[in-house]
Amino acid sequence: MSDVPPGRKPRNRPSMIDVARVAGVAPITVSRVANGQDTVQEATRQRVLAAMAQVGYQPNTAARALATGRFGTLGVVTFxxxxxxxxxxxxxxxxxxxxxxYSVTLLTARSVSGGEVADAVERLHKQAVDGIIVIVEARLIEGGALSLPPGLPIVVADSGGASQYCVVDSDQAGGARQATEHLLGLGHRTVWHIAGPGTSFSATAREEAWRDTLRSAGVQPPRVLVGDWTNHSGYLHGRELARDPDVTAIFAANDQMALGAMRALHEAGRSIPGDVSVVGFDDMEDSDSFWPPLTTVHQSFDEVGRLCVEGLLHEIRHDTGQLRTRIVPTSLVVRQSTAPPG
Structure with missing residues (x-):
């Protein structure tokens, strides 16, 4: 028995020929785009993808996998x-x-350990992905605590010391250096630092750059206050710093901890930036709505994501790893939370 209602003709699925007709290209070009080949110019590929969406064409992923050995899916592992x-x-x-x-399959490792990450990668590998991006903030790779399957295309984001993988990261050290130099350049005698957790590569890189910048300026770094990225930890450390009248400049390792520190300073009657200048890191969407608007280090997360995918597709399509680090520049965004010391 037919599933088509009486009086209605069966609807044929759109074909590559339909897509080619709308896009104004040859069917072989549509096939190359559908199979994820990189031999098609970007403008043409976008036109073909738009035509696919217009006619409702869905590539046969099973047939593509049999023909090319690729599944059109990337895996992402994070903590x-x-x-x-x-x-x-x-x-x-x-x-x-x-x-x-490409579509994306996301898995979250259950804990910050090399074994948990390796297990998540193995589970993704069994789910037929073409390659995997590991967003690993913890310092697992440089200590040899993370072992990933050989032969599987892998790109690592936000982790240092991974010479055996293609790594993409923001310029953590450069951003921290800009933040510290900015505060010293305003005339502050020293800069206090609320750091992220010691297990984090980015937190460690920012802390080391802050310390090196002070020493290069002939300033002995004060003790570090270690937070956990939350505004609550920033608030607790901010309360301590607010009690010290010699504290005139604070560099927090992310905007959320900077927000917590600013709340503590306000509650203690310390004006920002009249009494204390504050700098954050990330340039999150709401940082310009803090009171006062927060001076912070901008990270281009869009560029990090683009380079992660670009590097992984290069490994998938060319069967060779780039084995190099891609560093995305950071920039200081100066707003009203910093000024010369009062």
Missing amino acids: TMASYGNSRTIAATVAAAEKQG
Whole structure:
């Protein structure tokens, strides 16, 4: 018995020929785009993808996998989506993958350990992905605590010391150096630092750059106050710093901890920036709505995501790893939370 209602003709699925007709290209070009080949110019590929969407064409992923050995899916492994940096990097990676015609399967490791990450990668590998992006903030790779399957295309985001993988990261040290130099340049005698957790590569890189910048200026670094990326930890450390009248400048390792420190300073009657200048890191969307608007280090998460996908697709399509680090520049965004010391 036919499933088509009486009086209605069966609807044929759109074909590559239909897409080619709308896009004004040859069917072989549509086939190359559908199979994820990189031999098609970007403008043409975008025109073909737009035509696919217009006619409702869906590539036969099973047939493509049999023909090419590729599945059109990238895997992403991360520890948590709660932190601002991770969530932005994941969102940028998914957007970049979709732009290239790939879907994304996301898994979250249950804990910050090399074994948990390796297990998540192995589970993704069994789910038929073409390659995997590991967003690993913790310092697992440089200590040899993370072992990933050989032969699987892998790109690592936000982790240092991974010479055996293609790595993409923001210029953590450069951003921290700009923040510290900015405060010293305003005339502050020293800069206090609220650092991220010691297990984080980015937090360690920012802390080391802050310390090196002070020493290069002939300033002995004060003790570090270690937070956990949350505004609550920034608030607790801010309360301590607010009690010291000699504290005139604070560099927090992310905007959320900077926000917590600013609240503590306000509650203690310390004006910002009249009494204390504050700088953050990330340039999250709401940082210009803090009171006062926050001076912070801008990270281009969109570029990090794009380069992660670009590097992974290069490995997938050419069967060779680039084995190099891609560093995305950071920049200081000066707003009203910093000024010369009162």
